[in-house]
Amino acid sequence: MQLGLSVSDSDVSSFTPLVVLELADDTKAEAITWLLNRIRGKQQNGGAELLVDQLLFPAQDGQKSNQNVFVVGSTLQRLLKGAEDVGLFKEFQDGTMRGFTYANRESFKDFYGDGEGFLSDAECQYIIKHELDTLRAKNEEHVPGYPKVKLYPGKSVVRRLQSKGVLVQYFPLHNKEDLKRLSFSWYKKIKLSFQPLDDIRHYFGEGLALYFGFLEYFTFALVPMAFIGIPYYLFDWEDYDKYVLFAVFNLVWSTVFLEVWKRCSATLAYGWGTLSHKKAFEEPRAGFHGALGFNPITGREEPVYPSSKRQLRIYLVSVPFVLLCLYLSFYVMMVYFDMENWAISIYNENPNLATGILLFVPSIIYAVVIEIMNLLYRYAAEFLTNWENHRLESSFQNHLVLKVLVFNFVNCFASLFYIAFVMQDMVLLRQSLATLLITSQILNQVMEAFLPYWLQRRRNKKVHKRMRRMMGDKELPLLEQVQLETEMNTYLGTFDDYLEQFLLFGYVSLFSCVYPLAAVLVVLNNITEVYSDAFKMCHVFKRPFSEPAANIGVWQLAFETMSIISVVTNCALIGLSSQVKAYFPESETQMILIVVAIEHVLLAFKFILAFVIPDVPKHIQVKLAKLEFDSLEALKKRKILEAAET
């Protein structure tokens, strides 16, 4: 690991601080002593064997800052052993990716001397997080000093402290030098090159790097569509119902796009060692609660919550709530159509520039309302899913994603579907799509990057001033950095970023045949998105812990579902075009039957294609098989040796 923080901070901490732990200001001293002992304790005694130091902020005119802030670090050897515990995959000398083991450390590529620089910063922080998270209660009945905070043998201590509010937060520290280098190659120079995905992964971990990889891939995949879209727009082709060809292109594109991405993502994940990385045994969420019972799997005593109760909450509260929200969304849509009609009637009465502009106002208002509703619903969904009390984070995430996706899909696209298939007004569809797309893009960029940046800058200045006042001329960069980062906003994961891309994908794949400029707009949006997202990760939010990810998870499914819906929608739009109708002047029935038949063939073709194209490229399959073969051979050899010995 590189020593990014200046060593001149030796007066505050004697090792490279990697992770910050913030306990509540009023934490009892005995709880602190106990926790520090557990963190420092030997592994065979159930400790984490990590290094930890308190940060002492100089007292300040009356206003005392939180004194219970600690930095955690580790020796290199401990980190290397931890790398084995978390099941890290690293490049072997022969170029394959293998599970790292401390015993074979010398046989891995880029391992020199004592292994300095072998693990990236993000990996070290991830290891420390894992070791802290798996610090388990032994025979302690409760946290010392807190008789009410019960502990269950074998359960994570840190999760317990977190859910009880004793541990306020813990987060990895930024590495200023690395960050400078990364941000320079990432977004500081304007250039036509790919993002430094490997560097991003080194600094932020695989989960985030995959998001940026997907963003880049999606943007590039849209370029041909944008190029085809421009002449359509320039030469007003769409007025002549020439969109059938574009719809066909749309169909093929959305299928191929997702299949190829799966292979790209497998290639990336293989190179990063996460493709064969097994998920660790999942701990209950920090917020999970319930009556004391026995876990059927581990056989240990722990809080359990009957799944029937959860089902009741889901079906009797969450589902009706979601349906109510959907109804509300439909209601708002109807209000929008009323406004639209009103604007048109005013324009028709007195067509001039002012009333011409007025024509766009309802769409803009509706777009803003949609964004606000999405935002509010997002909070409600999170609250509800939390209240459903899911035991595992993965199950929590799945329920949250499902709730949010269904609502966002209906909220954003219902009006477009209504215009397209009930009103069958292609001109209004085009105008509505354009307004929705442009408004939501502008709002998103502002809400997501500029607003937080502006707030962050104000806060930075305040902290800087306060620190100056506190310490005079003494240079204490570590203290200042920790103080600054503690107060930064927490990055809540890639959820909202993927959601935005999902909706953009929907606008493009569902309706872009009637408004071919959509792809162009999305490409432009995504180019700025890369910059604003990169900036926001580097300077607006706390550094997030790296998350090993082998793929984009549930989002792959979400995008695939959208692309199936897009086949249906595009076929229906083709059926509605007067160009196609002209071919069947007598019999509309025959035309519909043919369109439906083609749609079925396309859907079947899509499924066959998804089935036939292997998800993992051949050369990586060979490497994985080789690895498996080698481990089988080694096992067989060991067995024969053992048999010969006995």
Add this chain to the structure above:
Amino acid sequence: MQLGLSVSDSDVSSFTPLVVLELADDTKAEAITWLLNRIRGKQQNGGAELLVDQLLFPAQDGQKSNQNVFVVGSTLQRLLKGAEDVGLFKEFQDGTMRGFTYANRESFKDFYGDGEGFLSDAECQYIIKHELDTLRAKNEEHVPGYPKVKLYPGKSVVRRLQSKGVLVQYFPLHNKEDLKRLSFSWYKKIKLSFQPLDDIRHYFGEGLALYFGFLEYFTFALVPMAFIGIPYYLFDWEDYDKYVLFAVFNLVWSTVFLEVWKRCSATLAYGWGTLSHKKAFEEPRAGFHGALGFNPITGREEPVYPSSKRQLRIYLVSVPFVLLCLYLSFYVMMVYFDMENWAISIYNENPNLATGILLFVPSIIYAVVIEIMNLLYRYAAEFLTNWENHRLESSFQNHLVLKVLVFNFVNCFASLFYIAFVMQDMVLLRQSLATLLITSQILNQVMEAFLPYWLQRRRNKKVHKRMRRMMGDKELPLLEQVQLETEMNTYLGTFDDYLEQFLLFGYVSLFSCVYPLAAVLVVLNNITEVYSDAFKMCHVFKRPFSEPAANIGVWQLAFETMSIISVVTNCALIGLSSQVKAYFPESETQMILIVVAIEHVLLAFKFILAFVIPDVPKHIQVKLAKLEFDSLEALKKRKILEAAET
């Protein structure tokens, strides 16, 4: 293992013979000596450590029978160690299924004393097969005595000998006592109880037991449909186009049926220990050939065949051939319609009993022709797929199944689709479906069980007579048994049995709403099918090697595809019914749109259902998770101990 063969055979073999090896009559003596030495050799020298003896058939008036017949057996200890090699899962003392290890053998349920009776006969034979198959070439360059039969280090010796015709066959022996017991409880008494699936699995292995389990499940699942079908038929409801309700029932049934089966099959497979059984590293097929090259996975020298060449063969020969066959099938269908018209015209000219019977003749002829075409195509497909030279058995099987399924589907159902949707003649559809179904059932039962049984009986008598002549009054049951079984037909796997069920499923799920008696016919067929299949396995064919299987594999996919097609078909049939048409007297277009919309909703619902219902029941998931948790804990404990030691 139970000693089924009488011990009085001690003059021929000093151990319980389990597997018979038959080498070619003219095999060179040095090759035999070499092979026997390898089979008997110690494991650390690359041998199999099995017991093997030659069977000496007394010479017989001039007509010498093959003298190169060997029986293979094993010590109990070797079998138990082999059980660990093949990764057998057995029930542990705590009721979970765990991977068997020789070291922990005492902790497994039903392990008493030295382990006699712990492994079933089928398991012992499977272990011996595995050990023989993994007998690998060392530094021998070729088989002794056969300079042309090259050997490659690390490649299976037995496969090589088999593909070069030196090894004629090897198969497991029947165990007469067990067989008697099994056949009694299976099919000798006529009773209304379930099949003894566990006993079947004990005797024939998991693959076959799963087939019979599926057959039983499918039959029971059809019973409600048959019950609903009978009044439809009796009261002539179908004449009044009341089939809409039945089609709706069909839709729901075919989805639920397959989802529930997945869970049943997981439960069965868990109890048999195959659910978590990992596939062994797959060896190349016996028939695979190619120029010498390097395997990218093992790094060893072996024959390789460029996949581009295989692709060429597939796309330039196989695909056109299949298309040609499909064309032929269509052509035959058209001939059938001509015949049909001709028969109708004769009947109309002179309606009497003889011409009334004549009406059915074209359908019967067509059904017979379909069966013949299926049979011929089956051979052609096998030949072609063999010629495509697939490296792995699994890839061979997939290509074969795909070829056969596509053709069988078109061949059997094309005429029904044509009658239903092009001719829209529901009366003819009903008649045609009935004739096809009944004729093919009768043909199948004859071809599959009675004909082979009759041939087998003739052969048995001949062998028995010959043995009597050879040995006079001397009782040599083993010699006679081996002689008999060597000449029995080989059971070629469950492929044809599943294919038959697949087609029956097609008849029922696609069209049974217009001919509700179809389900009744299929139930009747399947009841006799259980008996005839059971009989055929016990008395007509050689005993097959057991095959560990966790599910019905590619057939699950095939049945699911069929059930998707059935949703489309049933919706279309509903749209065609005059009952539904009556609801939309003015606008046919509207009716079609509504039917299409309902179809889409149903398909979406089907996918969601398949996604939501877990494939493995909850209680088994818990058991699997418990196992995983325990092994992780054990690993962690070992690591901490190791760390403390160093």
